[in-house]
Amino acid sequence: MATFGYSLTPSSRIDLCKFNQEKWNRLVELESDVLKCMACGSCTASCTAGKFTRTSLRSAILYIQNGQEKQALELVQSCLLCGKCFMVCPRAINTRNLLLSINKIYSVK
Amino acid sequence: MIYEGKQKIWSDYQKDIPDDHYFYVRSCIRQSFFPASEQVFLDITRNRLKKDFFETEHHTTCGGIAYHSDAIPQETAMTIIARQFALMNKYGYENYVCSCITSFGLYTETLETWREFPELEAKIKEKLWESCKLEFAKPKYLAHASDIIYKFRNQIAQQAKFKLINKKTGEPLRVVEHIGCHYAKMFPSKGFGGAEYPYVLAGMIEAWGGEVIDYPERRHCCGFGFRQYLVQSNRGYSLSNTHKKFESMEPFKPDMIITNCPGCPYFLDRWQYVISEMEGKTYGQDGHGIPVFTYEEVAGLVLGYDPWDLGLQVHQVSVEPLLDKMGIPYDPAKKYQGVNGKDLGRPELPSCPGL
Ligand code: SF4
Ligand code: SF4
Numbered sequence: 001m002a003t004f005g006y007s008l009t010p011s012s013r014i015d016l017c018k019f020n021q022e023k024w025n026r027l028v029e030l031e032s033d034v035l036k037c038m039a040c041g042s043c044t045a046s047c048t049a050g051k052f053t054r055t056s057l058r059s060a061i062l063y064i065q066n067g068q069e070k071q072a073l074e075l076v077q078s079c080l081l082c083g084k085c086f087m088v089c090p091r092a093i094n095t096r097n098l099l100l101s102i103n104k105i106y107s108v109k
Numbered sequence: 110m111i112y113e114g115k116q117k118i119w120s121d122y123q124k125d126i127p128d129d130h131y132f133y134v135r136s137c138i139r140q141s142f143f144p145a146s147e148q149v150f151l152d153i154t155r156n157r158l159k160k161d162f163f164e165t166e167h168h169t170t171c172g173g174i175a176y177h178s179d180a181i182p183q184e185t186a187m188t189i190i191a192r193q194f195a196l197m198n199k200y201g202y203e204n205y206v207c208s209c210i211t212s213f214g215l216y217t218e219t220l221e222t223w224r225e226f227p228e229l230e231a232k233i234k235e236k237l238w239e240s241c242k243l244e245f246a247k248p249k250y251l252a253h254a255s256d257i258i259y260k261f262r263n264q265i266a267q268q269a270k271f272k273l274i275n276k277k278t279g280e281p282l283r284v285v286e287h288i289g290c291h292y293a294k295m296f297p298s299k300g301f302g303g304a305e306y307p308y309v310l311a312g313m314i315e316a317w318g319g320e321v322i323d324y325p326e327r328r329h330c331c332g333f334g335f336r337q338y339l340v341q342s343n344r345g346y347s348l349s350n351t352h353k354k355f356e357s358m359e360p361f362k363p364d365m366i367i368t369n370c371p372g373c374p375y376f377l378d379r380w381q382y383v384i385s386e387m388e389g390k391t392y393g394q395d396g397h398g399i400p401v402f403t404y405e406e407v408a409g410l411v412l413g414y415d416p417w418d419l420g421l422q423v424h425q426v427s428v429e430p431l432l433d434k435m436g437i438p439y440d441p442a443k444k445y446q447g448v449n450g451k452d453l454g455r456p457e458l459p460s461c462p463g464l
Contacts, residue, residue: 002386002460006345013357014325066325 018067023105027064030101033093037061043085043095053078057085057095060102069106076102122303126260127250130161132202134193136209137170139371139403145420146405147208150254153408157268158261163200168193173211177335183222184233190219191237195245205248206257210370213253214291217299220247251299253292255369255404259301259309262316270413273319275364276436281320282364285399286310287354287377289370290330304328310367313404317411326357332380333372351380355392355399362394365431366401377401378425385461396461398426410437417443422453 027034037058044056055078063072076099085095131154135147154160171193172186197205207213223230237243258265273282288307293300302308305328311321332350337343354377368374378401385391385398393399401424402410409419410432416439421428432439445453 001389004344004383004387005341006343006348008345008352008384008387009349011349011353011356013353015357015360016325017360 014066014068016067018069019065020067020069023069024064026105027101030105031094031098033091034061034098036091036093038091040090042088042090046084046088047079048082048084049078049080055079057099060099064102064106072102073106121298122301122306124252124256124299124301126252126256127204130202131163131204131206131252131257132197132200132248133162133164133254134168134171134205134207134212135164136207136212136371137174138375139208142371142375142423143403143406143420144423145409145418146403149409149414149419150208150258150405153265153405153412154257154261157412158264160257162206163202165196165200168196171207171209171212171215173209173215174335176215177211178339179336184229184236186215187219187222187229187233188236188240190216191233191245192241192243194247195237195241195243197248198244198246203249204252205250206252206254208254208371210253210289210291211372213251213299214289214295216251217296220251221296223247253300253309253369255292255309256301258404258408259312262313265408265411266316266318269317269411271411271435271437273314273317273407273411273435275434277434281318282431282434283322283362284314284319285322285324285327285358285361285363285366286314287327287331287366287368287370287373289368289373292369310369310404313407314367317407322358322361322363324358324361326354329354329357331368331370331373331376333370333376338376347376348380348383351376352384355381355384358399359392363399364434365407366399367404367407368401369404374401374403382425382459382461385459389461391461393426394430397430400424400426400428400431402428410435415439417446 039058039062041058044050044058047055049055054075056075060072060075079099081096083096089095133151139146151162154162169189172181172189175181176183176186207216237245273284275282288310293304293307297303300307300309314321330350332347334347337346366377368377381392381398391398406419406421410416416428416432416437422444445455447453
């Protein structure tokens with residue numbers, strides 16, 4: 001294969017066909033609050049763990065909706081369950097419950 | 110859904126383009142990348158649509174590439190632009206049409222900056238006087254050349270000799286439309302359909318019989334990115350952007366790509382070669398690449414221009430599969446002949462024969 005003095009980074013393209021409707025339905029059943037998220041990012045901005053690790057509920061929800069489950073899990077597994085995001089969420093989403101449910105549903109292959 | 114509300118929002122993203130009398134400025138890079146596109150644009154608008162398009166050899170680059178590469182400051186770019194406006198005034202025109210999306214973005218940025226900071230406009234007036242002894246008035250209307258083709262798309266459709274339809278199957282061709290980022294992502298109200306639903310190319314495709322493909326990375330940048338490309342070691346960023354788009358559009362089996370920017374067709378076309386050499390991968394049917402066109406080239410094909418007069422032989426990805434699908438006749442022996450039968454030479458073939 002030819003080389004040109006630069007490289008190709010593996011694609012991070014979104015493939016909406018990978019979105020798992022069944023798992024999403026289970027998540028909505030357990031935490032219907034997830035539908036209320038408006039991706040404001042207050043949870044991520046105030047996250048205790050986010051200062052030291054890549055923790056972001058906002059991005060995790062978006063990743064799930066884009067069918068990128070692995071990336072979503074990476075963003076919630078470092079959560080300390082401190083509940084700070086619960087206090088700041090303008091949509092009053094029970095973020096701790098949501099984080100646990102995401103972990104539970106999406107950890108299963 | 111409140112229908113009237115939607116109509117109101119949509120009307121905010123429409124433009125009232127003047128009917129005639131335009132001052133046309135060319136792009137500095139399109140003439141070497143896609144040499145016939147601008148000539149075909151002028152031929153279509155002047156001779157087929159009977160519009161008055163004036164151009165002068167005295168205009169220069171808008172300075173956009175240098176500006177976006179941080180090689181010149183904004184005030185220098187603005188003074189260059191002020192000089193172009195002075196030329197437009199000199200020849201008695203008020204409607205300014207540019208061929209390049211980068212220019213369109215930069216002209217819009219300049220006019221908006223002057224609107225917000227009139228003292229800067231006054232300063233540029235002084236600079237232009239100091240440097241060129243010229244004065245200028247701002248254009249009454251600024252349009253991108255693709256806006257003009259969009260405006261007259263139905264007239265072009267009426268004169269069409271070929272449609273964006275697969276002649277063998279009778280099905281519409283599946284078309285990816287890619288709009289330059291600087292068209293409406295910076296100033297959404299300046300483009301048809303804004304940044305979210307740009308309609309300028311989709312409108313042409315629909316009017317000429319094709320089917321627009323909606324794919325997840327449709328609004329992703331082509332990857333040009335100026336600095337990302339100009340520095341060789343950074344080109345991986347540019348390439349990876351384009352690669353991401355191709356990976357995303359591949360499952361939708363596009364027949365062709367249409368663009369309205371100088372950089373996008375260049376990178377979407379040439380990077381297909383680089384990806385095929387680096388990864389051995391092509392994205393079109395039967396091992397071919399996906400042919401990439403400027404909107405002027407597509408308008409030319411639809412109107413029945415000879416493909417080689419449209420400069421399609423300088424594309425990296427071969428266009429013949431698409432010409433066959435549309436039923437457009439072409440003479441393979443004339444592919445590399447210039448004006449008066451002059452031999453243009455043969456390009457070196459890529460290792461991937463399909464391209
Ligand atoms: S509960 Fe988890 S996600 Fe929320 S602020 Fe605490 S550590 Fe961050
Ligand atoms: S704070 Fe609440 S609404 Fe905002 S992104 Fe986080 S979960 Fe969503």
